[in-house]
Amino acid sequence: MSDVTIHSTAAQMSEALIAGSTTSVALTNAHFAQIEAVEPAVHAFLHLDKDGALSQAAEVDAKRARGEKLAPLAGVPLALKDVLAQQGVPTTAGSKMLEGWRPPYDATVVKKLKDAGVVILGKTNMDEFAMGSSTENSAYGNTHNPWDLTRIPGGSGGGSAAALAAFQAPLAIGTDTGGSIRQPAAVTGTVGVKPTYGGVSRYGLIAFSSSLDQAGPCARTVLDTALLHEAIAGYDQMDSTSINAPVPQVVAAAKKLDIKGLKIGVVKELLGEGFQAGVRQRFEEALEELVKAGAQIVEVSCPNFDYGLAAYYLIAPSEASSNLARFDSMRYGIRIGDDGTRSAAEVMSLTRHEGFGAEVKRRIILGTYALSSGYYDAYYGSAQKVRTLVKRDFDAAFANVDVLVSPTCPTTAFKLGENTDDPLAMYLNDIATIPVNLAGIGGMSLPCGLAPEDGLPVGFQIMSPGMRDDLMYQVGGTLEAALVSKWGHTLLSQAPALAGN
Amino acid sequence: MAAISREDVAHLAKLARIDMNEGELDHLVNELGAILGAVARVQEAAASDVPPTSHPFPVNNVFRADEVRPSLSNAQALSGAPAQAEERFKVPQILGEE
Numbered sequence: 001m002s003d004v005t006i007h008s009t010a011a012q013m014s015e016a017l018i019a020g021s022t023t024s025v026a027l028t029n030a031h032f033a034q035i036e037a038v039e040p041a042v043h044a045f046l047h048l049d050k051d052g053a054l055s056q057a058a059e060v061d062a063k064r065a066r067g068e069k070l071a072p073l074a075g076v077p078l079a080l081k082d083v084l085a086q087q088g089v090p091t092t093a094g095s096k097m098l099e100g101w102r103p104p105y106d107a108t109v110v111k112k113l114k115d116a117g118v119v120i121l122g123k124t125n126m127d128e129f130a131m132g133s134s135t136e137n138s139a140y141g142n143t144h145n146p147w148d149l150t151r152i153p154g155g156s157g158g159g160s161a162a163a164l165a166a167f168q169a170p171l172a173i174g175t176d177t178g179g180s181i182r183q184p185a186a187v188t189g190t191v192g193v194k195p196t197y198g199g200v201s202r203y204g205l206i207a208f209s210s211s212l213d214q215a216g217p218c219a220r221t222v223l224d225t226a227l228l229h230e231a232i233a234g235y236d237q238m239d240s241t242s243i244n245a246p247v248p249q250v251v252a253a254a255k256k257l258d259i260k261g262l263k264i265g266v267v268k269e270l271l272g273e274g275f276q277a278g279v280r281q282r283f284e285e286a287l288e289e290l291v292k293a294g295a296q297i298v299e300v301s302c303p304n305f306d307y308g309l310a311a312y313y314l315i316a317p318s319e320a321s322s323n324l325a326r327f328d329s330m331r332y333g334i335r336i337g338d339d340g341t342r343s344a345a346e347v348m349s350l351t352r353h354e355g356f357g358a359e360v361k362r363r364i365i366l367g368t369y370a371l372s373s374g375y376y377d378a379y380y381g382s383a384q385k386v387r388t389l390v391k392r393d394f395d396a397a398f399a400n401v402d403v404l405v406s407p408t409c410p411t412t413a414f415k416l417g418e419n420t421d422d423p424l425a426m427y428l429n430d431i432a433t434i435p436v437n438l439a440g441i442g443g444m445s446l447p448c449g450l451a452p453e454d455g456l457p458v459g460f461q462i463m464s465p466g467m468r469d470d471l472m473y474q475v476g477g478t479l480e481a482a483l484v485s486k487w488g489h490t491l492l493s494q495a496p497a498l499a500g501n
Numbered sequence: 502m503a504a505i506s507r508e509d510v511a512h513l514a515k516l517a518r519i520d521m522n523e524g525e526l527d528h529l530v531n532e533l534g535a536i537l538g539a540v541a542r543v544q545e546a547a548a549s550d551v552p553p554t555s556h557p558f559p560v561n562n563v564f565r566a567d568e569v570r571p572s573l574s575n576a577q578a579l580s581g582a583p584a585q586a587e588e589r590f591k592v593p594q595i596l597g598e599e
Contacts, residue, residue: 104577197557211556240563241556310540321517328518330592332581344593345518353520361519365510366533368517382543384553389546391554423532424539440557466558 006034010076010170010224017075024057024075028119031077035168038498043143044163046082047090048122060117073231074117079169081160082123083130085204086110093206094126094138097333097355107204108236109173109215116231121169124159128357130180130208132156133429136420137359145188147456147495151413154184160218161188166498171228172218177209178312179433181216182445186408186459189447189491191225192218196466197440198243201236209319212437220492222446222476226254245467253470254477260294263401269305270406270432278451282458283407286448289482300401302393304386305435311386312434313427314370318380321367327355362423391439398465403475406432408445408459432461442469446476447491448483457491505533
């Protein structure tokens with residue numbers, strides 16, 4: 001391989017492929033070499049599809065050699081979260097329930113990636129059915145944060161974020177129901193975007209909470225994230241909640257590098273007690289860069305965000321209790337205890353006991369309770385009203401400002417095992433990311449420095465109005481350029497070298 | 502609101518078709534009690550005149566043209582089945598013996 005390496009950006013890889021100074025097969029092989037070297041320490045992947053990836057890469061190279069017109073990311077490798085169906089490739093959603101399942105079809109996101117010539121290296125680790133903030137709920141072992149292998153990579157998309165930070169892939173796909181793209185991005189020093197709800201098709205995405213779930217792009221730079229965003233977004237007939245409108249011009253926005261005159265609101269409620277000192281410090285320093293770039297910063301109050309976490313932990317489990325009813329041991333997945341004497345209901349119960357982990361069971365039971373007669377109004381009904389109030393807070397704020405900002409998470413990456421016995425402490429990680437999902441708007445996390453007290457990455461969150469995803473890319477691209485120029489290097493270049501790297 | 506009891510959790514587990522042993526039930530009663538205590542505060546915020554939101558952007562009656570299109574073959578649809586017979590999903594008995 002010539003000038004580009006696994007440490008290059010996806011945009012640089014794309015340029016080198018177009019210029020003919022490298023091939024997709026060479027790039028793909030280089031990434032598999034890195035995966036082989038660091039995967040024993042990181043464990044970002046649940047499945048590697050080397051044969052499939054290399055044949056996809058060879059096909060792109062052949063098309064290019066024939067002079068066919070290719071999409072911008074053709075030939076660039078990607079890591080796919082294991083919650084998306086890929087035809088013929090094991091897909092488990094991190095659950096024992098789906099061990100051995102090979103989907104007979106592609107998710108729309110996967111189809112779009114394949115059509116664009118993006119090379120899918122393998123499937124990444126995640127919290128079971130995307131329920132968690134640390135990837136510790138995976139049935140297939142922990143993923144380790146490349147910055148400190150004793151710490152969590154975030155969740156639920158910890159595998160995708162860790163693969164980017166460990167240079168195992170320049171691009172990844174995540175899904176975000178309450179922060180599962182943005183929180184892993186924050187704690188690994190990478191970039192992640194939850195698009196506007198309905199901006200990217202949910203067809204073929206194993207459902208957790210259908211009114212909140214959204215697939216989105218993950219990468220190491222804002223521009224790479226934008227390139228991937230445009231590759232996967234757009235209207236899809238197979239998803240009844242898909243937005244039938246043009247995709248926001250996020251690549252152009254990421255390249256703009258100009259925010260003069262933009263009004264940026266700092267959400268007062270997402271900066272107080274419970275936010276680590278170093279997180280607040282790096283966040284405030286980033287605000288100064290935005291001011292220097294010509295933006296106007298104002299404080300905004302969103303009083304109902306305070307109830308967001310509580311509403312989320314009723315709405316998401318309620319929808320999950322219904323969605324996960326499909327795992328009934330009849331049509332796909334494992335089946336336990338079918339000895340010819342047990343009834344279908346008994347086999348179902350035994351299978352769900354064996355197939356689901358503790359957090360998934362906890363949420364199904366909680367959701368079943370919240371939806372049951374006698375409790376519905378007090379719990380699920382009230383949570384839906386809070387959702388209205390959170391939306392109103394956003395509407396009021398966006399009447400005065402272009403985007404809203406906050407730290408992505410209250411803390412940097414915590415230690416593996418630190419919160420596994422305390423579900424409520426674990427849920428607090430999502431306090432700043434959840435309002436975005438409740439309102440269905442767009443949210444981005446990008447790195448804004450290392451916390452002085454522990455040397456770990458801090459995430460900066462940008463929230464943009466529905467279908468104005470371009471605004472968060474415009475602000476994110478400008479902030480990233482300002483910070484990299486201030487530091488004299490990218491944040492990820494400061495990550496400690498991994499054994500075998 | 503009354504605290505959630507062990508009997509409640511056992512009943513919910515039955516409704517949700519999840520077999521649970523004694524130890525799991527004990528553990529869940531405590532955890533659910535704590536979680537419900539924390540999430541119950543949604544009731545403070547939710548006045549009666551606030552309309553509920555079930556979905557971020559209201560979309561209704563989304564239809565596509567009723568046309569015959571290629572779909573999964575029988576073999577593909579059955580490819581993940583734990584058991585199959587005569588091109589159908591094979592399931593355990595639905596009704597008891599009596």
